Amino acid sequence: MxxxxDVTxxxxxxxxxDHASFVVDRPAMVGIIGRSGAGKSTFLRMMNRLTDATSGEIRVEGRNILALNGTEKRAWQSQCAMIFQQFNLVPRMDxxxxxLHGTLNRRSTLASMFNLFPQADIHKAIDILERLGIAEQAPKRAEALSGGQQQRVAIARALMQDPKIILADEPIASLDPMNAQIVMDTLRRIHEEDGRxxxxxxxxxxxxxxxxxRVxxxxxxxxxxxxxxxxxxTGVARDIYGADESFSEASTSTSLETLETAAYREAMLTT
Known part of the structure; x- marks a missing residue:
């Protein structure tokens, strides 16, 4: 797929x-890890065509998406949905x-300006919110929701595009461990149930x-x-992060169990 x-x-x-190359031959769930500045976000932005590559190819089903322009580029962006760390919702909008803004790429400018949505799209949006467990939040302003709920709204917006690929750029970096788990469970379920x-x-x-x-x-x-x-x-992780023997996985963990264990150990050392 x-x-x-050789993407640069x-x-x-x-x-x-720097000359990135890999192949994914099935609809897998792939994680990209590395410290800040490693190139992770830049790579996703090239995939979604939010930024242009200097060289190389990214082929999806045989088509080089880095060569697309105009209408074809916008069509690709609707097939390759992007989820951001900071949600990118309209705070004062319900x-x-x-x-429903996930449908903007395929709607006319006039309809977009006046928020004119077909009933079928409205029902689909509510069905997606129901699937993600937040349908009761549908009439509320986005800014009234918790961070975890807002990220699930962003995932729902991505699903409105009916994409082939979902790109998630640090989707849980600003969330507490409980909400991080809910969001990751949601993404994994979408992958398994939809084959995306x-x-x-x-x-x-x-x-x-x-x-x-795959990682x-x-x-x-x-x-x-x-x-x-x-x-x-852990040894491989040290190499990825350029860390020495003092590197601790607990310092990067979002697992409730790991965090609780680390907190307990710290408390014991200070008593």
Missing amino acids: LVVH KIFGQNIAV VVSNV MVIANLHTLDTARRYCD IGMRAGRIVFDGTPEQLT
Whole structure:
């Protein structure tokens, strides 16, 4: 389904993504990990065509999406939905209208300006909210919801596009552990039930191991690891993050159990 070949992105003197190559031959859930500045977000933005690559190819079902322009580029962006760390909702707009914005790429400018949505789309939006467990929030303003609920609204908006691929850029970085788990459970369920490919940038190893079929590690723009969650050992993680022997997975964890254990150990050391 997805072939990434020698993809590079250069900003001035900085190489953000350095000759990245990998192949995903089925609708897997893929996690990309690495420290800040490793090139994870830049890569997803190239996939969604929010930024252009300097060189290389990204082929989806044989078509190089980096070569698309105009109408074809916009059509691709509707097939490749993007979920952001900061949700990117319209705060004062109600939840269901935010979800309906997932249809903007295929609607006329006039209809978009006046928020004119077909009844069928409204019913679909509510059905998606029901599926994600937040249908009761539909009439509320997005700003009235918790962070976890807002991220599920963003996921619902992505599903309104009926995409082939869902890209999630640090989708749980601003959430507490409980909401992080709910959001990741939601993405995993969408992958399994719909057969959609999900590619998520993640900042925690336990999340990548628990939810992903495959993990890609990036360091300074280069892919330095590509394997299964079981192959993601602490030693491999140190190499990905450029860390020494003092590296602790607990410091990057979103797992409630790991955090509780770490807190208990810290309390015991200070008593």
